[in-house]
Amino acid sequence: MFSTESVLTLDHADIYQDKKLILGNVSFQIQKGDFAYLIGRTGSGKTSLLKTLYADLWLQNGSGFVAGYKLEAMKPRDVPHLRRHIGIVFQDFQLFFDRTVEDNLKFVLKATGWKNKADMNNRIADVLMQVGLGTAQKKMPHQLSGGEQQRVVIARSMLNEPLILIADEPTGNLDPAVADQIMKVFQAINSAGTAVLMATHNYDLLNKYPARVLRCQDGQVVELLG
Numbered sequence: 001m002f003s004t005e006s007v008l009t010l011d012h013a014d015i016y017q018d019k020k021l022i023l024g025n026v027s028f029q030i031q032k033g034d035f036a037y038l039i040g041r042t043g044s045g046k047t048s049l050l051k052t053l054y055a056d057l058w059l060q061n062g063s064g065f066v067a068g069y070k071l072e073a074m075k076p077r078d079v080p081h082l083r084r085h086i087g088i089v090f091q092d093f094q095l096f097f098d099r100t101v102e103d104n105l106k107f108v109l110k111a112t113g114w115k116n117k118a119d120m121n122n123r124i125a126d127v128l129m130q131v132g133l134g135t136a137q138k139k140m141p142h143q144l145s146g147g148e149q150q151r152v153v154i155a156r157s158m159l160n161e162p163l164i165l166i167a168d169e170p171t172g173n174l175d176p177a178v179a180d181q182i183m184k185v186f187q188a189i190n191s192a193g194t195a196v197l198m199a200t201h202n203y204d205l206l207n208k209y210p211a212r213v214l215r216c217q218d219g220q221v222v223e224l225l226g
Contacts, residue, residue: 005032006065007163007195008053013062013071015048022048026062026221028214030164030197035190037206038199040216046199049216050168053197054088055079067163084112087157087194089167093149095141101128101152102137108159127155131185147178154185164195171202183209 008030015023022045030036040046051057053066055074064071067085069078095104105124114120128134131151141149150170157165167186171179183205190196200206206213213224 009065036212044216087162087165091169091172131155167198
């Protein structure tokens, strides 16, 4: 029986990219406050799995449950609602380079239904403090280092207080010292109660910051027991 504390459950799920089966019969759970890595070679299905979790790819067989939403029953109109309850961090920052950090974050708040200006400003200040960028509101992205830009992306993903943060290679473009700093940000967010599922190629991180490990291999997802 699956736990009520689960923020993410896949049960005998088949992950497809177009009509090609990428991962078969996937079953695992992420509980509230869990931290789990997703590893595997390039092309092993990590990104397809993550895209299925935030409904960029449809779940065609099996069942999935993310932040209170059934993936197999999703309609296109449900996708924005699901994404309000999960945070997504990409490797390529996907920031608007023609507007300030504050305006990048405000765009997301407005798009997800926030109206009150004071509430928006307070929430933006909160998330930037959380990622150690308390004074960056008025800066343009090009004035920030790569690591600082990734912190803005993490702050953006935290705006709607997600139950789970899904991160696809968030340290992939960063040097080791900066990757370390980003990991500490994720750990702090996780310690405050947000579950984290992070796809990574960086095996140093797994040794330095041990957590659950799920591996995509030979068309399956297996949990590595420590």
